[in-house]
Amino acid sequence: MTHRLVLVINGGSSSIKLALRKQGSSKPVFEAQAERLNTPQASYSFPGGSECSLPDANHQDALNALLPLLDAHLDQPISAVGHRVVHGGEQFTGPRLINDEVLAGIEANAPLAPLHNPANLSGIRAAMKLLPDIPQVAVFDTAFHQSMPPHAFRYALPDELYAVHGVRRYGFHGTSHQYVAHQASLLTGRAETAGAWLSAHLGNGCSSCAILDGKSMDTSMGLTPLEGLVMGTRSGDVDPNLHAHLARTLGWDLPRIERLLNRESGLLGLSGLSNDMRELEQARAQGHGGAQLAIEVFCYRLARSLAGLAVALPRVDGLIFTGGIGENSALTRALTLSHLAVMGLHVDPDRNSALKRGEAGRIEATGSPAILVIPTDEERQIAEESLTLLDRQHLEMETPA
Template identity: 70%
Template sequence: MTQRLVLVINCGSSSIKFALRREGDSAALLSGLAERLGSDQATLQWKTASALEETLLEDGEHGSAMAALLPLIEQHAGQPLSAVGHRVVHGGEHFTQAQLIDNKVIAAISANADLAPLHNPANLTGIQAAMAVFPDIPHVAIFDTAFHQSMPAYAYRYAIPEALYREHAIRRYGFHGTSHQYVTHRASLLSGHAPGRGAWLSAHLGNGCSSCAVLDGRSLDTSMGLTPLEGLVMGTRSGDVDPNLHAHLGRTLGWDLPRIEQLLNRESGLLGLSGLTNDMRQLEAAADDDHEGAKLAIEVFCYRLARSLLGLCAALPRLDGLLFTGGIGENSAKIRARTVEHMGAMGLKLDEAANNGHARGEAVAIHAKGSPTIWVIPTDEERQIADESLALLDH
């Protein structure tokens, strides 16, 4: 039987990430990035197992990027696509699972734009451009927030008047759902549990970071909230701050809301603490050279992560394991080690050799003997999106 193909699209305001995935395969047949869209420097870059290539895009728009992608897909697919799977950041309370995209779904994604103004409009642009190029193929929306719709009300409600929730949908939603879902499912298989079973703490650490408590494949709580700003310290996002900081900055510095949003989303986190960079690799090198800001940024990052993970234990009846994923989680032995040091109350302890010797791209256990399980598991959000897209077609 011919294995089906899915084109996975992750569209931002000035970029389109894509991957061509064959059902059951662990690696993409083709992947790439169209970036600097909307400018005269827009490019389309793509890679296969044997080559990396790039071309300029003449008008630099999303539609032209999709049109340039079409012959590449035809060249490498060798058969028709079965589906196009789209990452959509915010599904609000409308969506708890993947959805075939129709006019109602498009309207709902648009309606949630106020909750993710930097993401949902861009996601819609990608959907519309892809549907114009691939009009006869099913298009599927996979929502970052859908996995977290299993959270109980006591985990997702803010302690604010009910009317704000009922009339304006102000609540905690959570993000990185496809990543947390993928790595916890992998952890269940790697640990010898039944597929999808187990009680896990998952830490997705990249430029954006979130933690999640997952029991038997269901998200019970997570660190991000109404927006991706809540929770952990991130590359340029502050994570949790005193909610009255906005009023304080307005009164004392005369800042308006756009300026404060810029501060908390673009100028804070690792960048703000270090005064140097949001790149953890550069921060670790600077800390080794005794840069005080870099050392402080790393310490705050790890402590706040550990505190969040320990707090999420309240959602679980037991702990079967701690999982690290994302660019930082997969590649920084120092961050893993310092975070676990802060979690000694849970009996967690690393095997130093396993932690330091972890090879990039591999799933490996790094816990010491007698410690609860600790795994490094590379995430594969594109594969999760492809799998969910095909699963929807089968129902």
């Protein structure tokens, strides 16, 4: 059977990334991205090519420039276009073929992800206009977490806020957590979705998740991607009354407080130096106190979250590190695990430090539950989910009523 091609599009607020994926392959056929859209500095780039200027380009302009680059890599027609959509609310519990109803649903959830959903919509609409004859599929970051039970996703707030306004915990990074849990099952000799896993997706955005037999049971992010772990520039959990305290004592308005919590906090705020873990590790080695504190808080809060999420599982078969920091920072893994000895999790220092960048591997000490480092591949997950949806719909059309 021919391995089909899927174009995966990830539209950000000022960027758009695309990856051409072949079914079953672990590597992209081609990838490219455009950045700083809607500014005079807009540009696009791809591996092996120089950066090209696209002054004031919007998402459609960027796709107009990027799509012709695919031609040299096509050995067959594209079967589907898979779009990452950050927030699907309760309406979308799995991938959906995009139509007017789905577009309206994505737009209706925009207040829950005001920086993300409108950008995702821009990419979708541009792709639909430029590739009108190819099926377009939306894959939602929140969908994987729709298996959480009410006792995990409800806030202790009046019922009307949930029933009428949808105020609940949704969770994010679903495609990443789903992908690495599947890989963890395979790497440890289990059936495809079997296992009770704790997963830590650590990048500029960070979240943890408890996964049982391929289903999310709980996760650290909530209504928005601000809840939970310390991140690059996001605070993660703070006292809910901090907003009122800052308003009363400093006279700050809501936009100023939101900027503080989303853009000026996390590793950047604690260190006073950078949101990049690589820079902080270098500064820590040179005696920078702020970098030392930021890394220690980051790892402690991560360990505390993972330990708390364990109560959502009947057992812990292992812990997964993924994302840019999780995959590449041996120090972060070691410090985090130093707080988790109470759970019987112990790292092998030599295996941890010897693991090469971009490689999957096991780093647990003898007698410890599995500790795995697994590079995430959200684009592959989106491609596979898109094709699975198309196959299922095709089968339903062929099956007599």
